[in-house]
Amino acid sequence: MRFSTKLEVPVRAGRGERSRGQLLEAALVCFSHDGLEGASVRVIARRAGQNVASISYHFGGKEGLYREVLSQAVRRVSEAADMMRRELGEGSVQDPDEAIELLKRFFGSVFRVLIADKQGILLAPLIVREQTRPTAAFDVIYEGGMRRTHETVSRLVGLAIGVSAEDPVTVLRTHSLMGQFLGLITARETLLRRMGWKDFSGHNADAVMAVVEENVSVLLRGLRQQKKKKAGKS
Amino acid sequence: MRFSTKLEVPVRAGRGERSRGQLLEAALVCFSHDGLEGASVRVIARRAGQNVASISYHFGGKEGLYREVLSQAVRRVSEAADMMRRELGEGSVQDPDEAIELLKRFFGSVFRVLIADKQGILLAPLIVREQTRPTAAFDVIYEGGMRRTHETVSRLVGLAIGVSAEDPVTVLRTHSLMGQFLGLITARETLLRRMGWKDFSGHNADAVMAVVEENVSVLLRGLRQQKKKKAGKS
DNA sequence: GCTTTATTCAAACGATCGTTTGACATATTA
DNA sequence: TAATATGTCAAACGATCGTTTGAATAAAGC
Numbered sequence: 462m463r464f465s466t467k468l469e470v471p472v473r474a475g476r477g478e479r480s481r482g483q484l485l486e487a488a489l490v491c492f493s494h495d496g497l498e499g500a501s502v503r504v505i506a507r508r509a510g511q512n513v514a515s516i517s518y519h520f521g522g523k524e525g526l527y528r529e530v531l532s533q534a535v536r537r538v539s540e541a542a543d544m545m546r547r548e549l550g551e552g553s554v555q556d557p558d559e560a561i562e563l564l565k566r567f568f569g570s571v572f573r574v575l576i577a578d579k580q581g582i583l584l585a586p587l588i589v590r591e592q593t594r595p596t597a598a599f600d601v602i603y604e605g606g607m608r609r610t611h612e613t614v615s616r617l618v619g620l621a622i623g624v625s626a627e628d629p630v631t632v633l634r635t636h637s638l639m640g641q642f643l644g645l646i647t648a649r650e651t652l653l654r655r656m657g658w659k660d661f662s663g664h665n666a667d668a669v670m671a672v673v674e675e676n677v678s679v680l681l682r683g684l685r686q687q688k689k690k691k692a693g694k695s
Numbered sequence: 696m697r698f699s700t701k702l703e704v705p706v707r708a709g710r711g712e713r714s715r716g717q718l719l720e721a722a723l724v725c726f727s728h729d730g731l732e733g734a735s736v737r738v739i740a741r742r743a744g745q746n747v748a749s750i751s752y753h754f755g756g757k758e759g760l761y762r763e764v765l766s767q768a769v770r771r772v773s774e775a776a777d778m779m780r781r782e783l784g785e786g787s788v789q790d791p792d793e794a795i796e797l798l799k800r801f802f803g804s805v806f807r808v809l810i811a812d813k814q815g816i817l818l819a820p821l822i823v824r825e826q827t828r829p830t831a832a833f834d835v836i837y838e839g840g841m842r843r844t845h846e847t848v849s850r851l852v853g854l855a856i857g858v859s860a861e862d863p864v865t866v867l868r869t870h871s872l873m874g875q876f877l878g879l880i881t882a883r884e885t886l887l888r889r890m891g892w893k894d895f896s897g898h899n900a901d902a903v904m905a906v907v908e909e910n911v912s913v914l915l916r917g918l919r920q921q922k923k924k925k926a927g928k929s
Numbered sequence: 930g931c932t933t934t935a936t937t938c939a940a941a942c943g944a945t946c947g948t949t950t951g952a953c954a955t956a957t958t959a
Numbered sequence: 960t961a962a963t964a965t966g967t968c969a970a971a972c973g974a975t976c977g978t979t980t981g982a983a984t985a986a987a988g989c
Contacts, residue, residue: 476956477966494828499732502947512968517948519966586827592882593820594728603885611889629890633906636878636886643881644874648826651837652870655845656863672867676914679921683913710986711936736977746938751978753936 481519483509488530493583496590497527497598524597531591531601534584539606541570546613560620561681565674567614568641572673576645577666585646592643611635621681623688638680641673715753717743722764727817730824731761731832758831765825765835768818773840775804780847794854795915799908801848802875806907810879811900819880826877845869855915857922872914875907 487509491500502523506513520526545567554560575581575588591602612626615635619626622634645652652658658665721743725734736757740747754760779801788794809815809822825836846860849869853860856868879886886892892899 480966496733501945503945513947514949514968515966523947589827589881592885593823593880595884607885629902630906632889633886633903634910636882636889637875637906637910640875640878640882641871642878644871644877646827647823647877647881648870648874650829651826651841652867655866655870668863669867672864672871675918676868676871679917680910680914683917684909687913714936735975737975747977748938748979749936757977 493586528598535602535605542610557621560617577661622684727820762832769836769839776844791855794851811895856918
């Protein structure tokens with residue numbers, strides 16, 4: 462146990478706390494690279510400079526460690542969405558153009574955290590893998606941030622186009638928009654090869670981000686105009 | 696060996712040919728579900744009604760079987776792109792609107808093969824996984840169809856917007872467009888849950904497809920108009 | 930017929946997997 | 960200081976992995 466038996470407060474940053482941290486750090490790298498089943502506890506332990514048994518001791522086993530890693534990852538990624546939701550909650554966003562601007566900013570944040578950032582190379586595959594083939598830890602991601610994020614983006618998409626956020630088509634469009642990242646993350650290697658890039662740093666990230674932002678604004682504005690036309694006709 | 700030692704022609708559909716087929720069929724299911732490393736040769740063999748050793752015998756090992764499965768999968772998916780390229784080669788496509796129409800048709804084909812079709816549930820994860828984390832068999836997919844497909848779509852995107860197909864931005868936009876599928880495939884489970892669907896059949900597929908097609912036309916038309924405006928200003 | 934080739938199959942091989950064990954070291958409590 | 964948690968570590972456990980072996984079976988060539 463990491464807590465005193467008498468008080469419910471951590472007495473001191475126990476010596477185990479350091480081990481836990483090192484295990485989590487090593488596990489993030491391994492799970493990101495090889496997935497839950499593919500990663501080996503022995504490799505994780507060696508990379509962390511710890512004994513194999515320490516994983517069972519500190520996290521109850523491989524799966525417990527995995528859940529903890531996922532939890533930390535999704536917390537970091539969701540920060541952008543949480544900030545966006547706060548702005549949205551304050552009611553400062555009213556007209557479509559503002560919504561589009563906010564969405565562009567949001568996509569920029571996610572892009573930086575998930576793709577351009579060095580740590581993102583570790584976070585993204587974790588989350589993507591859990592989408593493709595959910596393990597028992599899927600809820601850690603979904604309830605830990607994914608659901609909130611999707612709902613918030615849906616509201617903004619609805620605002621931008623001028624439709625209800627609950628409309629199934631709006632939900633589909635939200636998925637489609639956010640799917641851009643899944644596409645970028647998923648085809649990361651292919652895209653890098655095709656462009657002849659080494660990574661998504663500097664100019665490269667700017668170029669990709671520009672396309673993403675352009676897509677968001679052109680698409681949403683186009684859909685809004687299309688809706689206006691139809692409304693005018695009927 | 697499946698061939699006569701004297702003639703380079705298969706003497707008869709050897710008894711082994713049947714085993715090979717059953718192994719390939721079972722392997723497609725297993726590799727699609729669990730990936731190259733995750734799938735077990737014993738499970739594959741049992742599902743195929745064959746002995747474990749038959750995999751090494753017929754395909755030289757697990758990896759050989761995997762390559763063969765990949766090869767067949769990419770061949771099936773690339774059919775849509777090949778048809779599109781033939782039309783493009785005949786020079787019947789000239790103006791942007793035609794290009795957009797052809798792209799919409801192409802995306803429809805890919806969508807049906809990769810997402811709506813029952814077999815697609817098997818093909819898609821195979822290809823996506825190879826994108827996220829390329830194995831030694833990556834070239835089977837890339838050279839087996841992916842490259843041709845991307846080049847063809849790039850040409851059409853260039854035609855639709857009125858820019859060069861070799862422009863890096865055009866390549867990025869092509870990736871972004873095709874990434875829609877990666878997004879749909881990757882988040883398949885999440886999307887189904889969110890929409891309360893069981894699968895992508897019937898109305899569900901139509902609804903998703905409608906959004907995808909709308910995205911393609913609205914985005915490309917919007918980009919074309921944007922380009923016209925800019926050209927007019929300068 | 931006999932020989933050769935193609936195919937199937939149960940068994941065993943060595944390697945690696947996640948987890949558990951029990952001794953040992955270290956820190957906290959009384 | 961004695962007693963008690965807390966943390967570390969080498970070793971072993973049983974299970975599963977992909978591959979290989981060698982004998983048994985079936986078809987084809989001569």
